[in-house]
Amino acid sequence: xxxxxxxxCWVVVGLLLPLSFAGAQTHAKHKPHxxxxxxxxxxxxxxxxxxxxLNALQRAKVxxxxxxVMLWEAGSTAAPxxxxxxxxxxxxxxxxxxxxxxxxxxxxxxxxxxxxxxxxDGPIKDGVLQGSVYLKGSxxxxxxxxxxxxxxRRLQGLGIQKIQGDLVIDRSAFDVAPRDEASFDGEPLRPxxxxxxxxxxxxxxxxxxxxxxxxxxxxxxxxxxPMSGVQFPATVALSNSDCTDYRSSLKADWTQPxxxxxxxxxxxxxxxxxxxxxxxxxxQFLNRALLxxxxxxxxxxxxxxxxxxxxxxxxxxxxxxxxxxxxxVRSINKYSNNVMAQQxxxxxxxxxxxxxxxxxxxxxxQQWWRExxxxxxxxxxxxxxxxxxxxxxxxxxxxxxxxxxxSPNMSELMSSLPVTGTDxxxxxxxxxxxxxxxxGSLRDVAGIAGYVDGANAKRWILVAVLNHPNANxxxxxxxxxxxxxxxxx
Numbered sequence: 267x268x269x270x271x272x273x274x275c276w277v278v279v280g281l282l283l284p285l286s287f288a289g290a291q292t293h294a295k296h297k298p299h300x301x302x303x304x305x306x307x308x309x310x311x312x313x314x315x316x317x318x319x320l321n322a323l324q325r326a327k328v329x330x331x332x333x334x335v336m337l338w339e340a341g342s343t344a345a346p347x348x349x350x351x352x353x354x355x356x357x358x359x360x361x362x363x364x365x366x367x368x369x370x371x372x373x374x375x376x377x378x379x380x381x382x383x384x385x386x387d388g389p390i391k392d393g394v395l396q397g398s399v400y401l402k403g404s405x406x407x408x409x410x411x412x413x414x415x416x417x418x419r420r421l422q423g424l425g426i427q428k429i430q431g432d433l434v435i436d437r438s439a440f441d442v443a444p445r446d447e448a449s450f451d452g453e454p455l456r457p458x459x460x461x462x463x464x465x466x467x468x469x470x471x472x473x474x475x476x477x478x479x480x481x482x483x484x485x486x487x488x489x490x491x492p493m494s495g496v497q498f499p500a501t502v503a504l505s506n507s508d509c510t511d512y513r514s515s516l517k518a519d520w521t522q523p524x525x526x527x528x529x530x531x532x533x534x535x536x537x538x539x540x541x542x543x544x545x546x547x548x549x550q551f552l553n554r555a556l557l558x559x560x561x562x563x564x565x566x567x568x569x570x571x572x573x574x575x576x577x578x579x580x581x582x583x584x585x586x587x588x589x590x591x592x593x594x595v596r597s598i599n600k601y602s603n604n605v606m607a608q609q610x611x612x613x614x615x616x617x618x619x620x621x622x623x624x625x626x627x628x629x630x631x632q633q634w635w636r637e638x639x640x641x642x643x644x645x646x647x648x649x650x651x652x653x654x655x656x657x658x659x660x661x662x663x664x665x666x667x668x669x670x671x672x673s674p675n676m677s678e679l680m681s682s683l684p685v686t687g688t689d690x691x692x693x694x695x696x697x698x699x700x701x702x703x704x705x706g707s708l709r710d711v712a713g714i715a716g717y718v719d720g721a722n723a724k725r726w727i728l729v730a731v732l733n734h735p736n737a738n739x740x741x742x743x744x745x746x747x748x749x750x751x752x753x754x755x
Contacts, residue, residue, distance in 0.1 A: 403465025
């Protein structure tokens with residue numbers, strides 16, 4: 267069996283941080299909440315911004331008009347404490363995940379789960395299935411290696427050691443056009459660019475493990491998931507160099523889908539490392555991973571791995587259930603996982619219509635927004651923020667956070683947000699205040715949005731977004747705003 271799940275799961279779910287800057291449980295039953303009235307906006311100018319934030323902007327050579335801010339007491343309908351350019355629609359980067367995850371929690375319920383049913387279409391005799399196996403994807407965002415292993419073991423638990431027919435993949439739950447993983451930023455091997463899939467396995471990414479063996483002067487190489495037909499070296503030479511950039515030291519060649527090679531060496535000082543990398547032939551990933559796992563477990567197959575539809579009137583022999591939505595949302599928001607967010611976004615229309623698409627989910631979320639939030643809906647693309655086209659205002663995000671503050675799912679949303687200086691994408695935050703905040707980063711976008719602990723047991727909703735070529739150099743301004751918000755009476 268692969269390494270214990272909890273020892274490695276955060277390596278996997280954190281794969282999709284942008285560096286470029288079938289069956290389901292019944293929906294949650296609760297009374298719908300009326301949309302909040304739009305806030306009475308305080309008029310803000312540059313002089314209203316805290317000096318520390320202005321100084322940080324000046325050091326980064328970012329003008330104050332590139333900053334969009336709203337500070338509003340949680341639960342209040344009074345005017346915000348600060349509203350600076352809060353009405354202007356802007357690119358929010360991964361802050362858009364707040365829209366997707368809030369809509370999902372509110373519409374599907376925190377206990378919602380995805381199911382991946384498994385079907386067989388023939389008799390089993392002496393360990394041989396005289397027919398085919400069908401896997402029907404339903405959009406599970408977190409079908410990682412360990413859970414695929416369990417699926418295959420359950421299949422063998424039926425008495426199947428050899429499949430006389432085919433292993434058939436049914437992807438009909440999502441209607442998503444093929445996408446070039448290089449289209450966003452020219453980085454197709456970055457796992458954050460992985461495209462969604464009704465049967466998404468391990469985020470279409472490899473985990474390459476390196477374990478130094480000083481006695482043998484090599485690092486042992488291990489690949490997960492096992493990939494049928496893919497060759498890779500069992501070892502790579504060790505070096506005495508430092509671990510500043512071990513990936514460059516390896517001189518990896520990923521260009522040939524069936525042959526991975528390393529022309530360099532691995533620094534012994536690094537210790538054990540896991541390198542997440544998107545498979546260079548993404549269209550072959552699922553077929554090779556499924557067959558590789560089946561073969562690793564001693565299974566045989568006479569046919570092939572192919573796409574198809576589950577025969578009508580078939581009943582599953584078992585299904586694999588996902589973690590609850592509350593856990594999925596935590597993985598998405600803590601680590602800004604793009605493809606998981608897109609899986610959830612597509613699932614919103616799949617649950618309504620039977621088939622999920624980006625266009626249909628856009629309509630679902632906009633309708634939900636009008637009913638629950640009440641202001642102008644955001645401009646959505648794929649719901650993850652990995653887009654140059656998505657738009658929302660700081661005011662819109664603040665109203666969303668006010669809506670969720672009053673929601674039965676408030677605690678699930680807040681617990682999913684990174685905590686300053688503690689975990690997720692805020693682990694390295696220099697802010698001194700305690701805050702639960704989603705982060706957003708693209709090449710020219712930096713932002714935060716969430717809840718800040720203030721004085722006198724108050725909680726503040728803070729949204730601050732920078733849209734500027736030097737946005738990421740101005741992150742100290744965001745930390746200054748966090749600390750300033752916490753000091754408000």
